[in-house]
Amino acid sequence: MNILEVEELSFSYGNAKEKFRNQVLNQISFHMEEQESIGLIGANGVGKSTFLKLLTGLLTMQEGRLRIAGLEMKKENLQQIRAEIGYVFQDSDSQLFMSTVYEDVAFAPRNYGKSEEETRELVMKALGQVHMDGRKDRQIYRLSGGEKKLVSIATVLAMGSKLMLLDEPSVALDPRNRRNLIRILNELPQAKIIASHDLDFVYDTCKRVVLLSEGRIAADGRGEDILTDRMLLEKHGLELPLSFSSTPKNKFLAI
Amino acid sequence: MMKISEAISDLHKMDMEAGKHGWLQGIHPLPKLLVTVFFILTTVSYGKYDLAGLLKMGIYLIIGFVMGDISVKLLIKRMRAVLALVCLVGIANPLIDRKVLFQIGEFAVTGGMVSAVTLMLKGVFAVAASYLLMVTTAVEDLGYALRRLHIPKVFVTVLMLVYRYIIVLLKEIERMTDAYSLRAPGQTGLHYKVWGTMVGQLLLRSMDRAQIVYDSMMLRGYQGEFYLRCKKRAGAGDYLYAAVWVMVMLVLRYRG
Numbered sequence: 001m002n003i004l005e006v007e008e009l010s011f012s013y014g015n016a017k018e019k020f021r022n023q024v025l026n027q028i029s030f031h032m033e034e035q036e037s038i039g040l041i042g043a044n045g046v047g048k049s050t051f052l053k054l055l056t057g058l059l060t061m062q063e064g065r066l067r068i069a070g071l072e073m074k075k076e077n078l079q080q081i082r083a084e085i086g087y088v089f090q091d092s093d094s095q096l097f098m099s100t101v102y103e104d105v106a107f108a109p110r111n112y113g114k115s116e117e118e119t120r121e122l123v124m125k126a127l128g129q130v131h132m133d134g135r136k137d138r139q140i141y142r143l144s145g146g147e148k149k150l151v152s153i154a155t156v157l158a159m160g161s162k163l164m165l166l167d168e169p170s171v172a173l174d175p176r177n178r179r180n181l182i183r184i185l186n187e188l189p190q191a192k193i194i195a196s197h198d199l200d201f202v203y204d205t206c207k208r209v210v211l212l213s214e215g216r217i218a219a220d221g222r223g224e225d226i227l228t229d230r231m232l233l234e235k236h237g238l239e240l241p242l243s244f245s246s247t248p249k250n251k252f253l254a255i
Numbered sequence: 256m257m258k259i260s261e262a263i264s265d266l267h268k269m270d271m272e273a274g275k276h277g278w279l280q281g282i283h284p285l286p287k288l289l290v291t292v293f294f295i296l297t298t299v300s301y302g303k304y305d306l307a308g309l310l311k312m313g314i315y316l317i318i319g320f321v322m323g324d325i326s327v328k329l330l331i332k333r334m335r336a337v338l339a340l341v342c343l344v345g346i347a348n349p350l351i352d353r354k355v356l357f358q359i360g361e362f363a364v365t366g367g368m369v370s371a372v373t374l375m376l377k378g379v380f381a382v383a384a385s386y387l388l389m390v391t392t393a394v395e396d397l398g399y400a401l402r403r404l405h406i407p408k409v410f411v412t413v414l415m416l417v418y419r420y421i422i423v424l425l426k427e428i429e430r431m432t433d434a435y436s437l438r439a440p441g442q443t444g445l446h447y448k449v450w451g452t453m454v455g456q457l458l459l460r461s462m463d464r465a466q467i468v469y470d471s472m473m474l475r476g477y478q479g480e481f482y483l484r485c486k487k488r489a490g491a492g493d494y495l496y497a498a499v500w501v502m503v504m505l506v507l508r509y510r511g
Contacts, residue, residue: 107476
């Protein structure tokens with residue numbers, strides 16, 4: 001079953017009467033299966049974050065069709081759709097707003113009417129999935145950047161969402177935390193859309209890659225095909241992932 | 256610039272103190288809130304010349320600060336602005352009420368002097384009791400206790416949001432002032448010419464950050480109310496704590 005169906009989705013900033021509308025997405029279509037991981041890549045300003053915000057209903061759809069977990073994107077279904085989607089923001093500091101890890105992760109289950117017993121189970125399970133169960137009573141501000149990112153992921157896991165959206169998840173993480181995040185994301189069974197400029201990270205976490213360029217899908221296919229295609233990437237303002245780029249290594253050898 | 260980071264750090268420290276595993280921190284927030292409210296009401300009910308009676312109420316604060324392992328020095332440091340304001344309240348009393356109440360040697364103590372000290376002490380006690388509650392109770396638990404007392408959800412939600420957004424605002428101020436001071440070496444404070452720009456920028460940036468926080472809440476099912484629950488159930492010990500204090504305060508007030 002498809003967890004996500006996007007049909008001819010278009011979006012512009014500015015209202016229809018404005019002369020200079022900024023068309024960000026133009027006739028985007030693709031489907032996504034349950035438990036699939038998609039890397040959403042593209043140069044700055046191609047509409048990756050806009051697309052994620054449309055999926056969550058933070059931006060109102062203008063043209064096209066969106067179906068998430070079998071639910072048509074419309075106002076009446078918004079609450080149900082949001083219960084199926086977990087959005088991990090780029091800035092964890094803005095995402096985490098309660099005082100302790102436990103309280104923050106418990107925020108969503110409580111809002112969805114779970115009892116305290118169920119909430120506790122969901123919180124502990126979610127924290128366990130990101131290996132943060134030992135930190136449940138920690139104050140948020142005492143966590144490191146990597147830990148904050150993991151707690152942000154736990155906050156959406158506790159919702160039991162079927163689709164996770166991650167906006168630049170590897171930003172500001174040191175190599176060890178980045179590696180840890182890759183391992184954890186690969187362990188999670190949920191479908192994931194990871195919007196990132198970190199192509200190595202995308203390669204390590206997503207089998208499928210969608211390349212956005214000038215508001216359209218420029219390529220959609222296997223990560224190892226798209227992320228190794230230097231011509232394609234350069235044509236759309238990107239570069240080969242460092243792990244496939246031989247230049248730095250050769251330079252090092254030359255020295 | 257240091258003051259902002261100190262303010263942020265103080266807020267975080269207060270959160271941390273509230274999360275400590277102390278005896279007072281372990282008491283359910285509802286009895287603690289009730290005792291605090293009762294203490295403040297009892298304190299303000301003392302007559303304006305009943306300084307001796309009022310001083311006895313200090314026993315609650317002394318025991319609270321000792322049992323909660325709370326530093327009085329930090330209270331004075333963190334609440335200095337409020338305490339200074341409170342101390343100003345009765346400052347004019349000695350000029351208004353000049354009736355001599357008693358003599359200490361040659362020195363005539365007037366009603367105005369006593370009522371000024373009483374008024375100040377009432378304010379200081381109320382601030383100290385509120386502080387005691389804040390540093391021994393997490394803000395979420397406090398919100399929960401307020402809801403249990405049927406305080407309107409709008410009020411509790413506003414309290415929770417103000418607490419959250421004040422940190423967002425302070426962090427934005429800190430970033431902006433840090434960026435400014437790094438490019439204005441040797442300058443103390445902000446030059447008046449940039450005040451307008453800074454305030455405008457602060458407003459826009461805070462709105463941006465606040466929008467992200469709000470989006471994050473919406474995406475996790477927030478629909479206008481914080482569903483606050485307390486990890487701990489109120490037991491007999493918690494209610495006994497409240498009952499004992501209420502009795503002690505009543506005795507001090509009417510039999511002391």
